[in-house]
Amino acid sequence: MDSKHLYIYTIGCQMNTYDSSQIAKFLGSTGYAENNDLDSADMIVVNTCSIRQKAEQKAFSFLGRLSQLKRNKPQLIVAIGGCVAQQEGKKILSRMPFVDLVFGTHAISRLPALVRRIEKNRTRIVDIGQQERISTGDYVHATKKNADAAGVSTFVTIMRGCDNYCTYCVVPFVRGRESSRDPESIVEEIKAGVKKGIREVTLLGQNVNSYGKKEGLCSFSQLLERVNTIAGLKRIRFTTSHPKDLSDELVDAFKNIDKLCNHIHLPVQSGSTQILKRMNRKYSRDDYLEKVAGLRDKCPDIAITSDIIVGFPGETDADFEDTISLIRRVEYDGLFAFMYSDRPNAPAARFDDKIPEAVKSERLQVVLGMQKEVTMKKHLKRVGTVQEVLVEGMSKKNIDANEAASIPAGTQGIQWTGRTADNKIVNFDDCSADGEKFELKNGILAKILIKRAFPHSLWGYPVSIKTLKREGERSYAA
Numbered sequence: 001m002d003s004k005h006l007y008i009y010t011i012g013c014q015m016n017t018y019d020s021s022q023i024a025k026f027l028g029s030t031g032y033a034e035n036n037d038l039d040s041a042d043m044i045v046v047n048t049c050s051i052r053q054k055a056e057q058k059a060f061s062f063l064g065r066l067s068q069l070k071r072n073k074p075q076l077i078v079a080i081g082g083c084v085a086q087q088e089g090k091k092i093l094s095r096m097p098f099v100d101l102v103f104g105t106h107a108i109s110r111l112p113a114l115v116r117r118i119e120k121n122r123t124r125i126v127d128i129g130q131q132e133r134i135s136t137g138d139y140v141h142a143t144k145k146n147a148d149a150a151g152v153s154t155f156v157t158i159m160r161g162c163d164n165y166c167t168y169c170v171v172p173f174v175r176g177r178e179s180s181r182d183p184e185s186i187v188e189e190i191k192a193g194v195k196k197g198i199r200e201v202t203l204l205g206q207n208v209n210s211y212g213k214k215e216g217l218c219s220f221s222q223l224l225e226r227v228n229t230i231a232g233l234k235r236i237r238f239t240t241s242h243p244k245d246l247s248d249e250l251v252d253a254f255k256n257i258d259k260l261c262n263h264i265h266l267p268v269q270s271g272s273t274q275i276l277k278r279m280n281r282k283y284s285r286d287d288y289l290e291k292v293a294g295l296r297d298k299c300p301d302i303a304i305t306s307d308i309i310v311g312f313p314g315e316t317d318a319d320f321e322d323t324i325s326l327i328r329r330v331e332y333d334g335l336f337a338f339m340y341s342d343r344p345n346a347p348a349a350r351f352d353d354k355i356p357e358a359v360k361s362e363r364l365q366v367v368l369g370m371q372k373e374v375t376m377k378k379h380l381k382r383v384g385t386v387q388e389v390l391v392e393g394m395s396k397k398n399i400d401a402n403e404a405a406s407i408p409a410g411t412q413g414i415q416w417t418g419r420t421a422d423n424k425i426v427n428f429d430d431c432s433a434d435g436e437k438f439e440l441k442n443g444i445l446a447k448i449l450i451k452r453a454f455p456h457s458l459w460g461y462p463v464s465i466k467t468l469k470r471e472g473e474r475s476y477a478a
């Protein structure tokens with residue numbers, strides 16, 4: 001029998017990207033094969049995010065477009081999953097009569113049974129039940145034949161949910177209480193990926209520092225050590241680490257675990273101790289700066305990125321100044337900055353002293369402008385250095401017209417792309433500066449001599465080990 005077509009539209013964070021890959025795997029067992037053609041789809045899954053109002057609106061606007069499709073093709077199954085589904089439940093069925101299935105963040109492993117019921121009885125279903133603990137069946141076991149792994153880099157969820165209850169956040173309500181996967185199944189899944197060509201893994205959790213604590217499993221650093229032993233795997237990344245729980249053991253891991261990339265995402269959210277308190281972050285500005293100093297002490301070349309929320313209720317000009325001065329002091333490698341928005345169930349939605357939209361927007365521009373300068377400064381420092389890049393594939397689309405114009409003429413043949421260990425995007429030619437052609441392929445670590453810096457990426461030429469030896473790698477250093 002021909003397989004049925006599955007179209008998945010994913011909004012939101014890396015967790016959702018990973019969940020979508022799990023959705024595809026679970027539905028694969030009921031005869032659905034994922035493709036990118038919306039019009040030929042027999043089933044459409046919208047995997048939603050409710051972390052910010054904008055993401056929620058994006059989901060509903062996409063769903064709105066599906067009503068016509070469903071009218072033309074009544075047998076089409078329309079499913080909505082993820083955080084908005086968890087939050088809104090059956091309200092979605094009354095609001096959107098063309099939706100057949102609403103499934104929550106803990107229902108992914110139940111999808112095959114739910115879809116079979118819909119196919120058989122054409123019934124409409126809501127499943128937003130949550131379990132306290134992750135069970136082994138919640139993730140497709142890596143040894144099953146549908147454990148695919150395209151590409152070079154993959155995400156693997158190691159825990160789900162969160163117990164921290166930051167006052168602006170919906171995660172504890174929509175993803176449930178914190179629960180960790182057992183290390184064996186994580187290691188097995190990564191090993192299966194490596195067999196399919198995966199060379200880099202990003203371990204995902206809302207707060208990886210709490211990994212295994214509740215269940216009495218190993219610590220997160222011990223998990224990293226186990227993953228580090230997987231033959232064929234070249235790089236390990238993780239996200240996210242809550243600053244209050246950043247342990248000395250994890251800081252040491254950056255020094256001692258050789259495949260662990262020198263990059264940490266350490267969300268600060270605000271530089272004002274008073275606002276951090278209202279956010280229930282459980283650390284002060286000074287605590288945070290101390291953690292950053294500790295990281296840089298042990299691992300001087302570590303890249304640090306962060307999240308900032310501007311315009312949290314009650315944020316005064318002085319609070320915002322504290323944020324600005326913290327950003328200046330830390331000099332992040334990258335920042336994700338957002339304007340605060342009320343989220344359903346999150347306590348901050350009930351806080352007084354809401355900040356006007358115009359002020360929030362102005363503050364956001366200040367933060368983004370500052371960060372742009374710092375990022376560019378850091379990128380410019382790389383020009384003339386040799387960087388080790390994990391080759392992720394060929395790409396022309398990463399280079400915009402302005403960037404392309406500044407790349408030396410005659411070297412814009414085949415462009416490749418990849419990342420440094422500290423997560424900088426590098427685009428590069430397949431020939432060295434003196435015309436030596438390189439046999440590049442996905443998944444190898446290439447040495448790239450950086451010649452140009454752009455706001456979001458670097459550009460350079462590959463250099464051979466031979467050249468490096470001849471010229472002395474140090475001679476490339478800025």
Ligand code: SF4
Nearest residue numbers: 162164165166169171
């Ligand atoms: S740590 Fe805070 S911001 Fe992060 S997921 Fe948990 S509640 Fe949300």
